[in-house]
Amino acid sequence: MTKITQYIEEAKGKTLFSFEIIPPVKGESIHTLMNNLEPLMEFNPPFVEVTYHREEFIEKIINGRIERIPTRKRPGTVGICASLINRFKVDAVPHVICGGFTKEETEDFLFDLHYLGIDNVLVLRGDPVKGNPAFIPEKGGHAYASELLQQVVRMNEGKLLHDETESSPTNFCIGVAGYPEKHFEAPNFQVDFDYLKKKVALGANYIVTQMFFDNQKYLDFVAKCRAEGILVPIIPGLKPLATKKQLTVLPRVFHLDIPQDLVEAVNACHNDKDVKQVGIEWCIQQCKELMALGAPVLHFYTMSKSESTKKIAQAIF
């Protein structure tokens, strides 16, 4: 499979199109997901990213006692990657997370990806367990994305966790997350930025940003990266607003600012159909500007829905 960095190099400055999907809720049909994606394939995404969702806990009364039962609401990341590769001949990029995995399980997981011919991964710490305010690392697992990244780098060098003998090396191109508006846990922007620098120094090949609605945040972030020696591609993450509720939900969940002009335009809408249109138009403007400024890829957080992203892609590609 082609590496993300190679796609970007071969595009020679032309902006590429890509998007992220989430696995369906357990029990829902994969066909619905695939049919939802199909309209985006005409824009030739070189790759599609697939999120990974850690287990959650439900409480059940068993023999008169309350028991916490682990259940995964959105399983299937690897299966969906395989399905995307088969059906659309597109490169699939699974997200690999620390949460809920021991290092040994991570090693086995990475072998599954390697055997499938998957050569790109986005390594992340992962979200906390639902309902927990803080991320708690798995016993015997990784606490930070940088630790997981080092494990992938070592596998690329043919080194396994416990084996004395050399392993056949994997060939992963490694992406990491970057936060133009700071990761919410970091005490300040510089602290977070220094950890990003560390991830790149340890071998990250590209960065995908958290979503932003103000291009200046991305541009300042890229300028700071370049000034401080982070030279890998920085892929902007974009999300068209679709509902009025998102004005409060997105800042709460993703810790970002929504520009005043966009807030006013959304508040002037009478219903979410109009909000969707405002969100599409805002995102088209963002995309046009980012393309003109040489963004390597425009990467859309679709939540596995294609309608708004398709309209944006039609307007810009």
Ligand SMILES: Cc1cc2nc3c(=O)[nH]c(=O)nc-3n(C[C@H](O)[C@H](O)[C@H](O)COP(=O)(O)OP(=O)(O)OC[C@H]3O[C@@H](n4cnc5c(N)ncnc54)[C@H](O)[C@@H]3O)c2cc1C
């Ligand atoms: C593009 C993108 C895709 C995502 N996909 C998923 C997904 O599929 N599944 C999912 O569960 N979540 C996903 N997330 C959410 C992500 O897991 C959370 O934002 C998580 O809280 C942080 O992940 P990270 O990889 O940035 O963590 P890290 O880089 O480990 O950073 C986490 C926090 O710790 C700090 N930090 C880093 N290293 C150290 C250190 N050595 N010592 C002390 N502090 C440190 C950082 O400043 C930051 O505040 C995604 C986020 C983005 C931006």
